[in-house]
Amino acid sequence: MTKRYIIETTDLTKDFGPHRGIEQVNIRVAEGEFYGFIGPNGAGKSTSIRLLLGLISPTSGQARLFGELAGPNQTDLLARIGYMPSEAVFYKGMTVRDLLKFSANLRGKAVQKACLQEARRLCDLFQVDTQKKIEELSLGNRKKVSIICALQHRPELYILDEPTSGLDPLMQKLFWQELTERNRQGATVFVSSHILSEVQRYCQRAAIIQDGQIVVEDTVQNLIQTTAKRVTLQGQVPLTLDLTEMKDVQRTEHSLSFLYNGDIALLIEAIYQHRESMLDVTIADPDMDEIFMHYYEHSAARSTNKGGN
């Protein structure tokens, strides 16, 4: 069966004149997928998302949502999406209640009541005081209102730009639970984040973007498996192990931890040689932060080489 792609970009490029935007970004998100978009500050996450939604036009290439070209006048298309920008700007002077009512009205008469009901449930869940004016809210609470606006019409597709930044850990957990439940019910989720552990935990596939280019796109499982192992040795570990592929070495008096990308037989042999002095050995998949650094370093090395330095 051929996959149906809900998001598909082809060589999507945005040039901001002297400033780099994004270059030839190709991503495909299948129906029902929970997809993470990871990258450091200024990598091009928000630019890609704005292009997806047709809020800005590409210099070249294209973005399709549900198979259709995205654009600001595509109201039917946009009604199927819950979009949350990284920095939401609201009308001043409105209470949360008025704002959610306004947002529900925008969704149209047929769904207005259901939207409001859902917004009320979400306000209870995320503990938002609906009587307060938007400008009286803290940053985190404003973020929650922004989340509720994106979720209240129960769309088929969620495009969320760094939704959890500024939320406390309890709210982050509630947010991910809510989103996971909606994904289980069939919704497609595309979420950008700096927080790699949450992408590792909740997303099925992910792309890493750096300097406007996609560095890697794969299942989270493959991203974890195809890179180095994190090796931790406990005990009177010798200062040096005879291994060349050790990276990110962290040493304490009674432990040695490093990323290892070499021959596993050589690693086991080296550990065996020092077996008398070791109390414990752990060989585990690296976490998302380590993977990110791995790809980050590789692509940084590539651009240095390109520059001929």
Ligand SMILES: Nc1ncnc2c1ncn2[C@@H]1O[C@H](COP(=O)(O)OP(=O)(O)OP(=O)(O)O)[C@@H](O)[C@H]1O
């Ligand atoms: N309107 C604009 N005019 C000029 N340059 C822009 C504009 N918007 C974005 N850029 C540039 O495009 C690049 C990508 O920015 P973008 O905001 O997409 O990054 P990001 O990955 O979302 O970063 P962050 O995690 O910090 O939000 C940056 O170099 C930025 O300076």
